[in-house]
Amino acid sequence: MKTHVNRKTIPPSLAELLDIRGITVNKVAAICKTLGVGNLRELTTAVVLEQLERIQALTPENRKDIRRALKLDKGPNNRIQLWEAQRQGNEILQTIRQFPEVKRASLAGSLRRGKDTIGDFDIVVQVSGPESKKLLYKIDRMPFTERVIAAGKNKICIVLHNQALVFLYLTDEKHYGAALLYYTGSRNYNAFMETMASAKGYHLDPMGLYDHKINRYIATETEEEIFQYMTMDYVPPELREEQEGISAAALHKLPSLVTFDRLRGDMQIHSEWSDGEESIEHIARYMFDVFPHYQYIVITDHASNDRTGHVLRPDDISRQGAEIKRINDTLGCDYVKRGVEVDILENGRLSLPDELLKQFDWVIASIHSHFTEDNTFRLIKACENPYVHCIGHPSGRLIGTRAPYPVNWDLVLEKAAATGTALEINARPNRLDLNDTLIREAVARGVKLVINTDAHKLAQFDFMQLGIWMARKGGCCNTDILNTRKWEDVEKLKKGKISDVKKKV
Numbered sequence: 001m002k003t004h005v006n007r008k009t010i011p012p013s014l015a016e017l018l019d020i021r022g023i024t025v026n027k028v029a030a031i032c033k034t035l036g037v038g039n040l041r042e043l044t045t046a047v048v049l050e051q052l053e054r055i056q057a058l059t060p061e062n063r064k065d066i067r068r069a070l071k072l073d074k075g076p077n078n079r080i081q082l083w084e085a086q087r088q089g090n091e092i093l094q095t096i097r098q099f100p101e102v103k104r105a106s107l108a109g110s111l112r113r114g115k116d117t118i119g120d121f122d123i124v125v126q127v128s129g130p131e132s133k134k135l136l137y138k139i140d141r142m143p144f145t146e147r148v149i150a151a152g153k154n155k156i157c158i159v160l161h162n163q164a165l166v167f168l169y170l171t172d173e174k175h176y177g178a179a180l181l182y183y184t185g186s187r188n189y190n191a192f193m194e195t196m197a198s199a200k201g202y203h204l205d206p207m208g209l210y211d212h213k214i215n216r217y218i219a220t221e222t223e224e225e226i227f228q229y230m231t232m233d234y235v236p237p238e239l240r241e242e243q244e245g246i247s248a249a250a251l252h253k254l255p256s257l258v259t260f261d262r263l264r265g266d267m268q269i270h271s272e273w274s275d276g277e278e279s280i281e282h283i284a285r286y287m288f289d290v291f292p293h294y295q296y297i298v299i300t301d302h303a304s305n306d307r308t309g310h311v312l313r314p315d316d317i318s319r320q321g322a323e324i325k326r327i328n329d330t331l332g333c334d335y336v337k338r339g340v341e342v343d344i345l346e347n348g349r350l351s352l353p354d355e356l357l358k359q360f361d362w363v364i365a366s367i368h369s370h371f372t373e374d375n376t377f378r379l380i381k382a383c384e385n386p387y388v389h390c391i392g393h394p395s396g397r398l399i400g401t402r403a404p405y406p407v408n409w410d411l412v413l414e415k416a417a418a419t420g421t422a423l424e425i426n427a428r429p430n431r432l433d434l435n436d437t438l439i440r441e442a443v444a445r446g447v448k449l450v451i452n453t454d455a456h457k458l459a460q461f462d463f464m465q466l467g468i469w470m471a472r473k474g475g476c477c478n479t480d481i482l483n484t485r486k487w488e489d490v491e492k493l494k495k496g497k498i499s500d501v502k503k504k505v
């Protein structure tokens, strides 16, 4: 006998499946009956266990769309690097903001938190109720929309031509702050926030702060209001991953994080003397105009024996020095510093002898070989060299293509702190090295950090914003970042390093 199914026979928490294109009441009923699931959590488990295959009524497309709408269809390979995600996210945001039905829209999720890669886009959109139908029509026709997967009263899920997913959370003015807070925080962060809220007599969800005393939601148009009601400091989105951000905010002890306008220079730059595209003069003039708050730049061409392609040869060093002097003379200040990036060789020695390293203002030592071996010893040896000021891209990872090499970070961070060797936060989108976790550990041990673009062409100087983002995510204040200092102070720290190491010898 065939039982009659209608919308009411579907468990309420599974009703949102009906927002997915092509998913009918009969199909949801079949899922519930065959898999014995009665709520979203059970359904999620069943989907992860690939039990949807058992439902004959579902087309392969239906199964894929259910996985996507539940945010279950993404692997490590299709995550988008933060730089590219920021570009795409802003493009979508700009388009959506032009629709008259949209009063406000903000990026949320892992992109707003500045994670080094993101799985999908979350955007909070303020619409006025009756207009959301028209909005759906327009979203379906955005140039980058492949198709709308699911459309409900509060959520629209679309897939882009590049197969990335976009979740639009629709809200109104009164609940905008709460929605933005909820859809920005990591799962852990939101759970902690909810605990904090209940301790204060509230219930916190995407609708906002529900006050049990008056039995209704408090209007919270901004995130700031929610933090105020909870008597906490505003927690910057970068810190909304784990509990630390919350407990510090509740104690009014949040660090004031480093900002781009406090930077005074970029300390890893490649010119045409090695594998960069531009002359030092071009770079200097460009930086002088485009980054007027920088007081210095450090040219750090590769000096290497076994690198293919262009490198800075030992007999180039004094000629390059003369060129830098000439450029500084025309600029009328010591704007360009003489730096170098040397290889840390297999035995921990460097690709230039100390007598030559001495001639530079700033020496970066980096690992460019043997990426699968444990490199603790090489990094420690480099820190011990009195002429090495900084370790470049210390973990060696290339996001999506190369795992970091094995390193005992306890030992390396300890050595960097003891010798006064700075570690780099390399801002290239596929490096972001150190990552936020290691940055946090380095800061805790008093290791100085330098944010560098490692630019090889002019457009890459903009990566600095990404490095700042990582530093903020790692909890860095201005004082943790060496290149927020004047060059005279950098010089003082360098002197400290040489005498300290000598004392130990």
Ligand SMILES: [Zn+2]
Pocket: 341, 366, 368, 392, 393
């Ligand atoms: Zn390098």
